[in-house]
Amino acid sequence: MLQTSPLAQIMAPDALPLGLGCSRLGSVNGASGDEARALLHAALARGVRFFDTSNIYAQGDSERLLAEVLGKRDDCVICSKAGKYLDWKKQALVPLKGLLRNVARRSKQASRGVAAARAKPMPTRWDGPFLSSSIDGSLRRLKRERIEMFMLHSPSADVVARGEAVAALEAAQQAGKIGLIGVSVDDVATAEAALGDPRVQALQLPLLPGETEFDSVTQRAADAGVAVIAREILGGAQAISGAMDPARYAADRIAEMVRDPRVALPLVGTTRMVNLQASADAAEVATKA
Template identity: 30%
Template sequence: MTIAPSPTETAAPATATTTAAGSEASGTTTPTAAETLLAGHRVPRVGLGAARLTAGDGWGVPADPEVPRALLRAALDAGIRYVDTADALGPGVSEGIIGDVVGNRDDILVSTKVGMLRPAQDRWGILGQPDYLRHAVHASLHRLQRERIDLLFLHRIDPEVPLADQLGALAELRDQGKIGHIGLSEPTLEQLDAALAIEPIAAVQSLYNVAARQNAPIIERLGERAIPFIAYWPLIGRGLPADTHDRVFAALDPAARAHQTSVQSIALAWIFHTVPDGLAVVGSRNPAHLRDNLEATAITLSAEEVTGISAAVTEALDGFVFHPRHSPHSTSRA
């Protein structure tokens, strides 16, 4: 087992030259699609991240489980068709809530992750032993009340276990019909390339937003292979010092005003323009916010606007490295 104080790689500063999708290099205006294909399902490009179905932000049993159940029902009513979770959230709590509400419905795409341990709220470990991964998948199936997990992410790659053994265990479960597709969460570029040489990878989920663009090389590689990228922590604000927060929001405000929308909607639209066919998983306890997030797919930014937003946010960050889990004010959400 590898002990990990945080489940995310060290971040790099945002730069103004992100061209993961080529959007900023083009002089044209490119409308974004409201839906995309993920693991054989056509879904809206905004999915629900399930950390807030727990008592806190990814930890603990809620005092009244009916509250997160109602939130999940409201999200589905708002148009959410993709729900993303992990066995480490709770641990196991969000999967249980999803199982209660979604169950074995085939019109809702459900993804979860295995391969990380959560012995305490702020302690994480990586365990990729094949027997453990098999056990974890069966436990997730039970909590989710599903016959098959549509998309199963290896939460982190265990450096102490051969990658072929980790992916081999998941491929075995896929061949048995227990999971539909295999994904990776937060791989390095080298790990991604190694995985692609072993098994088909259906999707990658990693940190990405207008203030955290260190995964642009991974997005570029995925684009070459037509593999979907899913951004977690796509919205900005939490994890930023107060003065940096104010500068970043001020940098996005002109675009928000021009499109008569919110700063957060512009942040989502920026992702959809820099990652063609990419998705974003958002977490909220407010169904109205989820509806606003879904509507962000309809915002069309010009190439000049995308470039301008990138440059303005880079200037606003003033060298600050956006990394939510390294902020004293944040807890884990992936």
């Protein structure tokens, strides 16, 4: 069962306590077309009802795929984000995505090049008009009148503390365009700034295995009734492949997060069906233990 939090109040009571990270759905190096649709249908069949995306994931195709598969069903929570945007160079490559995908799948060097480009920092804007326009764009791509949770996408502590960006989300919330207001953070200082704003109802935190830097803010968030969404819980492909038993490592870590009373929901980002099914198995076992 989901822990008591604002998220628990809007989730379906029979939802699996696991969210699907959709950053690579529709991307050049990720799952596209029928493969992506099959993954989403499988997630739904296993009880996954939380889907994490962003306006910039796969140049908007992640949101479009979610719209195609989820439709108007009201038992799912979509969490999208804004604040980052594509520079002109990346925008120019959007029409070439199909060609780039074919090349990347045939060449490891090309695939690594795409991954390196994807990892570079993106430009950001946090002013009200830009964020409002970004929310409207996400609504169009998701084909929804309301997005259940919306977050600032990796702002700095100063951006959150100034309050203008959160105010833009508050205005969208009052207009009925979004539900819960959240902040996806990369560092403790930003998490603390977000917890200092009573309008923030959810935090997405990178809770990597073995790291404790977010322990205090995770507990403070839970105590304040702020939903904690845990991401990067497996530590990435290198951590998984370096484990003596990768499958056991992943299952144990997912179970640990599901059972953590401070965490409203853990996310698993995958485009592989076998990994999705194993993650769902681990979450189910954790709820019954």
